[in-house]
Amino acid sequence: MALEGVATALSxxxxxxxxxxxxxxxxxxxxVHAPTRLSAALQAAEFSVTLRGLRLRG
Known part of the structure; x- marks a missing residue:
């Protein structure tokens, strides 16, 4: 649960x-392209998968 909260706060x-x-x-x-809990949490917090990594624009 902590990873999801941190990912949401960052988002x-x-x-x-x-x-x-x-x-x-x-x-x-x-x-971050590896299937990890953190990668999943960032994607759930609206980070987009790109070739460079997971990106979020303000």
């Missing part, structure tokens, strides 16, 4: 303008 910070466009490329040394 909200981008949407509120506190952060600009955000791209996450790796987590714990692994590509």
């Amino acid at each position: 909200n910070a981008v949407a509120d303008g506190a952060l600009g466009r955000t791209v996450v490329q790796e987590t714990d040394g692994a590509s």
